[in-house]
Amino acid sequence: xxxxxxxxxxxxxxxxxxxxxxxxxxxxxxxxxxxxxxxxxxxxxxxxxxxxxxxxxxxxxxxxxxxxxxxxxxxxxxxxxxxxxxxxxxxxxxxxxxxxxxxxxxxxxxxxxxxxxxxxxxxxxxxxxxxxxxxxxxxxxxxxxxxxxxxxxxxxxxxxxxxxxxxxxxxxxxxxxxxxxxxxxxxxxxxxxxxxxxxxxxxxxxxxxxxxxxxxxxxxxxxxxxxxxxxxxxxxxxxxxxxxxxxxxxxxxxxxxxxxxxxxxxxxxxxxxxxxxxxxxxxxxxxxxxxxxxxxxxxxxxxxxxxxxxxxxxxxxxxxxxxxxxxxxxxxxxxxxxxxxxxxxxxxxxxxxxxxxxxxxxxxxxxxxxxxxxxxxxxxxxxxxxxxxxxxxxxxxxxxxxxxxxxxxxxxxxxxxxxxxxxxxxxxxxxxxxxxxxxxxxxxxxxxxxxxxxxxxxxxxxxxxxxxxxxxxxxxxxxxxxxxxxxxxxxxxxxxxxxxxxxxxxxxxxxxxxxxxxxxxxxxxxxxxxxxxxxxxxxxxxxxxxxxxxxxxxxxxxxxxxxxxxxxxxxxxxxxxxxxxxxxxxxxxxxxxxxxxxxxxxxxxxxxxxxxxxxxxxxxxxxxxxxxxxxxxxxxxxxxxxxxxxxxxxxxxxxxxxxxxxxxxxxxxxxxxxxxxxxxxxxxxxxxxxxxxxxxxxxxxxxxxxxxxxxxxxxxxxxxxxxxxxxxxxxxxxxxxxxxxxxxxxxxxxxxxxxxxxxxxxxxxxxxxxxxxxxxxxxxxxxxxxxxxxxxxxxxxxxxxxxxxxxxxxxxxxxxxxxxxxxxxxxxxx
Numbered sequence: 040x041x042x043x044x045x046x047x048x049x050x051x052x053x054x055x056x057x058x059x060x061x062x063x064x065x066x067x068x069x070x071x072x073x074x075x076x077x078x079x080x081x082x083x084x085x086x087x088x089x090x091x092x093x094x095x096x097x098x099x100x101x102x103x104x105x106x107x108x109x110x111x112x113x114x115x116x117x118x119x120x121x122x123x124x125x126x127x128x129x130x131x132x133x134x135x136x137x138x139x140x141x142x143x144x145x146x147x148x149x150x151x152x153x154x155x156x157x158x159x160x161x162x163x164x165x166x167x168x169x170x171x172x173x174x175x176x177x178x179x180x181x182x183x184x185x186x187x188x189x190x191x192x193x194x195x196x197x198x199x200x201x202x203x204x205x206x207x208x209x210x211x212x213x214x215x216x217x218x219x220x221x222x223x224x225x226x227x228x229x230x231x232x233x234x235x236x237x238x239x240x241x242x243x244x245x246x247x248x249x250x251x252x253x254x255x256x257x258x259x260x261x262x263x264x265x266x267x268x269x270x271x272x273x274x275x276x277x278x279x280x281x282x283x284x285x286x287x288x289x290x291x292x293x294x295x296x297x298x299x300x301x302x303x304x305x306x307x308x309x310x311x312x313x314x315x316x317x318x319x320x321x322x323x324x325x326x327x328x329x330x331x332x333x334x335x336x337x338x339x340x341x342x343x344x345x346x347x348x349x350x351x352x353x354x355x356x357x358x359x360x361x362x363x364x365x366x367x368x369x370x371x372x373x374x375x376x377x378x379x380x381x382x383x384x385x386x387x388x389x390x391x392x393x394x395x396x397x398x399x400x401x402x403x404x405x406x407x408x409x410x411x412x413x414x415x416x417x418x419x420x421x422x423x424x425x426x427x428x429x430x431x432x433x434x435x436x437x438x439x440x441x442x443x444x445x446x447x448x449x450x451x452x453x454x455x456x457x458x459x460x461x462x463x464x465x466x467x468x469x470x471x472x473x474x475x476x477x478x479x480x481x482x483x484x485x486x487x488x489x490x491x492x493x494x495x496x497x498x499x500x501x502x503x504x505x506x507x508x509x510x511x512x513x514x515x516x517x518x519x520x521x522x523x524x525x526x527x528x529x530x531x532x533x534x535x536x537x538x539x540x541x542x543x544x545x546x547x548x549x550x551x552x553x554x555x556x557x558x559x560x561x562x563x564x565x566x567x568x569x570x571x572x573x574x575x576x577x578x579x580x581x582x583x584x585x586x587x588x589x590x591x592x593x594x595x596x597x598x599x600x601x602x603x604x605x606x607x608x609x610x611x612x613x614x615x616x617x618x619x620x621x622x623x624x625x626x627x628x629x630x631x632x633x634x635x636x637x638x639x640x641x642x643x644x645x646x647x648x649x650x651x652x653x654x655x656x657x658x659x660x661x662x663x664x665x666x667x668x669x670x671x672x673x674x675x676x677x678x679x680x681x682x683x684x685x686x687x688x689x690x691x692x693x694x695x696x697x698x699x700x701x702x703x704x705x706x707x708x709x710x711x712x713x714x715x716x717x718x719x720x721x722x723x724x725x726x727x728x729x730x731x732x733x734x735x736x737x738x739x740x741x742x743x744x745x746x747x748x749x750x751x752x753x754x755x756x757x758x759x760x761x762x763x764x765x766x767x768x769x770x771x772x773x774x775x776x777x778x779x780x781x782x783x784x785x786x787x788x789x790x791x792x793x794x795x796x797x798x799x800x801x802x803x804x805x806x807x808x809x810x811x812x813x814x815x816x817x818x819x820x821x822x823x824x825x826x827x828x829x830x831x832x833x834x835x836x837x838x839x840x841x842x843x844x845x846x847x848x849x850x851x852x853x854x855x856x857x858x859x860x861x862x863x864x865x866x867x868x869x
Contacts, residue, residue, distance in 0.1 A: 073144070073207040075129040077220045081109070082140030082196075084118050091139065091197045093163050102165055102195055103261075109141050109193055110170060112223075112595065127222070134201050142194040142207075147219040147227070148185040151853065151862030154211040154218070156181045156192075160204035163197040169231065170260045183209075185218070186846060186862065187659050187853070189227045192220075213861075226596040227622060228658040230845050233648040234838060235259055236592035238570050239562045240268065241548070247297045248552035249275050250313060251560055253572065253586075254287065264837045272300075272311075277585055281316055290331040292339070295553075301331060301339060308339075310378070322381045328374075335400040339376045340386075342395060344369050359414025363755055365802075367414070373407065375429070386427060396424070396446040397508075403429050406446055406453065411439060418762030419477075424455075426487060438462075438489035442477040445505065449531070450512045455483045456503055459676055466494040468676045474766050476679040478640045479672045480504050482516060482529065495529065499536055502672035502679070507551055515539075515551055515559075515577075519673035521615060522642040522665075526561070528577065540580050541573065544645035551577070560585075564647035566617060567601045567654070569593055597622045599657035604664065606700040612678070614693050616666040617645070618705070619657035631712035631856035632662040632705075634698055634735075638690040639720030640682050640763070642671040650834060651718070652845065659849055660857075662708050664701050668693035683766050684773075686747060686780040687727045694724070695732055711736065712856040716848065718742055719804060719833065726782035726812055729789045737855035739848055741796040742804045742833055745783040745812040747776070755802045786815035792822040794851045796844070798831030824851075826867075 084105075092101040108116055116123045128142060158164055158179035166173045166181055168190055173181050199205060211217050241254040254270040270288055272281035288302035288309075301310050301321065308321040308331070327344045334340040346369045361367040371392040375384045386405065387393040390413050396406040404426050411421040422443040425434045442458035458477025459466040466481035480503040485492040496503060501518035508514055514529040516536075524546045526539040543563035547570075552558045557577040564570050572586035600620045608614050621630060633656055637643050643665050647654065653663045667674075669689035670682030681689050694715070702710050714737045717725045722743020729738055744750045748770050751757045761768075770777045778784050793816065795809040809825055816823035826847060828840055835844045843866075850862035 073209055073220055075206075076127050077144055077222055078128040078207065079125045079143040079222050080128040080131050080140065081116060081123050081125045081143075083136040083138040084116075084123060084140065086137035088138050091163065093197050105195070106167065106170065106193070109143065109195070110167075110191065128205075131202050134203065135199065136202065140196045140199070142196065144192055144220045144222060145226075146185060146190045146192050147221070148187055148190070149219070150187055150215060150857070150859050151850070151865065152183070152185045152211065152218065153861070153865070154183050154209055156183050157208045157210075158194065159206040159208060160201065161194070161196050161199050165195050165197075167191075167193040167195075184865065187849070188229055215859075228593075228596055228598060228654055230652070230655060230842055232592060232596065233652050233655060234841060236569065236588055238588065239548075239572050239586065241270075241291075242550050242560045242562060242572070243291045243293070244550040244552050244558065244560045245293045245297060245300070245313070246295060246553035248554060248558040249297070250280075251275075251550070252288075252291055252300070258838050264839055281311070290329060290341075292332045294333050294336050296336045298336075301333070303328075303331065308376075321378055322376060322383070330395060332395075332398075334375060334398060337378050339378065340395060340398055340405065341374055341376065342371050342393075343374050344371045360758060361414055373405065373427075386429065386432075393425075397448045399448050405429065406437075406448060407434070408443065408446065418758055418766075420759075424453075424489070435487075436489070437485065437487065444480055447506050447508045447514075449484065449508050449514065451487065453485050453487065454506050454508060454514055455485055456480050456506055457483060461494075462492050465492055466497055468497050469680055470677070473677065473680045474683045475676065476640060476670075476672065476682050477763055478502070479676055479679040480518075482506065482514070484531075495534065496536070500673070500675040501525065501527070507549075509551070509557055509577075510553055510555065515549075517546060517549070519642065521673050522617075522645050522667055523673075524563070524644065526559075539575065539577070541575065541582060543571070543573070564645075566645040566647065567598055569647045597658070599654050600624070604701065604704065606697055608669070608693050608696050610669075610689075612669065614666065614668060614697055615674075616664060616697060618701070619653050619663040619665075621657050621660050621662065624707070626707045628707060629709040629712075630660065630662050630707055631714065631852070632664060632701070632708045633852065634664045634666065634694065634701075634713065634715040635721075636666050636668055636690070636694055636715075636717050636724060637719070637721045638668050638670065638687065638694075638717060638724040640670060640672055640679065642667045642673055650841075651716075655845070656849070661714075661852070662705065664698070666694055666697045668697075683763060684768055684776065686764065686776060687724055688780070690724055691728050691731055694728065695734065698734060710734075714738065714852045714856050716740070720744070722804070723782065726793070727780070729791050729793055730782050730785035731788070733790045735791050737792050737794070737852055739794045739796065739851060740809070740812075742798065742801055743795070743808060743812075744781075744804055745808045746781045748778070748781065749811070750804060750808060751777070753805050753807065783811045783815050786812065786821075787819055789816060789819075789821050792855055793824075794848075795823065795825045796847070797825070797827055798833060798835065799827040800830055801833045803833040824867075 092098040114125055175181055235258040237255045237257040240256040244251040252272050254268055256266050256268050258266055268287045270283040271279045273279055286304050288304045290303040293300045299310050299312050306326055307323050308325055310321050311318050328341055330342040331339050372388055373386040373393050373395055375386055391409045393407045393409045396408050398405040407425045407427055408422050411423050419441040421439050421441050423439045424437040424446055427434045442461050444456040447454045459475035459481055460477055467475055482496040482503050483492055483494055501520040503516050503518050505517040506514050512531050516527050518525055518527055523544045526546055527536045529536050541561055544565040546561055546563040548562045550560045559575040561573045569588045571584055573582050574585050575582040602618045604618045605613055605615045656663045672679045702708055713735045715735045716739035718741035722740035725738050725740035726743050726745055751761045768776050795813055797806045797809040799806050813825040835841050850866055854860040854863040
């Protein structure tokens, strides 16, 4: 045994020495002076300055203050009233120059690249890559590590004896890692653009549509994980009239008389006069208060939560299934605040939480919802809808429903969004032998007593998720329509839905005015176009763009081309999808491809960016196929109902059939370099596919379910989700579903390399789901990796983790699909 181990160790040392020798040779073979014609130069800047930044105590601050202006793509820079032009370094003929100078170029790495950049002839300099300062190993020698894509290299030179002697030499570690440099390239889409770009985080429009508030959010290197917010009050001509400098307001609400607006800031409730912009405080000490709305011109209605006192008990006695949730014993009650005196009047109390659905100040009523019991042992907990009369403090029950989502007043009736099974299946549009998917939202109209009800969307395929009622009683609904998010107007008198022409694939947020000629403010994106803010007149259905992030954050950027790709599955149903194509596609070449899916009850949205950046993957040289398999909402009730009790039965077939159809349609995809990935339910599908096919060369499952039973019993919402996904099925009455559909029970069939990603604080799908599969595959000596993100829950939100997560996925696919293991080995060295 010892001899065998010693022999392996000796062999490893020999291979390492050979590799080191090769790297030494490559450093000599692949030295490459950078072409001065492709390097921008600007200077001298502040030629009369007596002391250079490095000669002061504040060098970093001085350099950093100039950095954004130098990073800008503008052709000139104004400094102390003098304009300076960027020019080619090749044109610089001076020996010495006063002040400071700067060099700038874009380096394009066609793959993960490492090498050494030497600044020759520059005595004092600082180098930045994408705005991040780099450390020098030896005077002006810098080790560069560049991921696939484009990188801005900026050098601030403070002391140069002779510009004729200035050269930039780059030495690549291997012959495949040379750089292409240019002065003014067409930019390739980057991860930083997608995450850091300014986006509109909140919009709120005044009832008269004459003013609105908008909050933009952006990130940057200087603030790292901390988002930067700017909130402004604007007129209807989009001019700023007030900026919230001291902090970011929340809970914004407008008075019905259009005289003021109220918001929360630093725990205080403040009122801003819309005419003269005077400010006063209405109330303080409102910690945990939220959802403020003007009940009438002189009072506000809101929700106030209370958590139980913490204790030092050694045990926790579970009172019900919901007690697994950290917030289960927090209660929410409804209050009314008098604006003049600041007095707060409780409207509800007791052990049950109450939620405000809507209110009617003219009638003096509030529409409330609450769970029937504080802790319910039921896969379909019942919700009770109540009407509270404030003057008498009496409540009247409208009804109890197991498939309830939202309620809003409409004149003398109530709009309700609920599943098809609402009121004994009133909204069902299914064959008798099918179970409904109650995540497929439907619209209903009921009277105040709840006795009479009408299904309004029975023949309407989009799934309804949100309703806002107009002054005339019509409804504006936000829906999932196939893989888009759209707005529809429901006309009560005609019982008809009309699509609002937003020209967006995904409507994110909207705010509607309360006047007779309603105006809409809308934010949204399209699959190949970043976020816009639009104003739309509801009567004319005409739209104009108020704000567009594309010229602000994506100027001169190549965005991958998008094509629609649908096919007919073996059951005769059309399965929709879309394909993102790499930049500068050459159809005579072969490209690797990635197949992405969710497979759960929601389709994969056509958002421009998100947790899974399809455009970024395509920009990195992959054909990306996003498929919408059977079971998703937005395609009609019968399509979504096939999600129930299926657990991948139809989904994996659709993905495999779709991939084969893709290969037949796109001849430039290399069938031997296919990757697939999904998250949550999609992670479950990835694991399941690995047990059923070897068509993929590498697979990634993020936060996937490996054992349906353990997810059902341990995930915070496992039993609730399973109430639809496994309706009427439990481990004791349908053990075949819970075991035979669970990937870990078929781990021995896996042949595809698999990467498991998981947040170690995931409460939705506990990290043990990845541990199950990892343990099985390791014992079976399969090719498997497990990466946990410390402190991350079900999703990866923070900037640093998101960049690392995106890099990990691309590096894994580069290793397995491009035969480029360097990036992966850099992130996760052996």
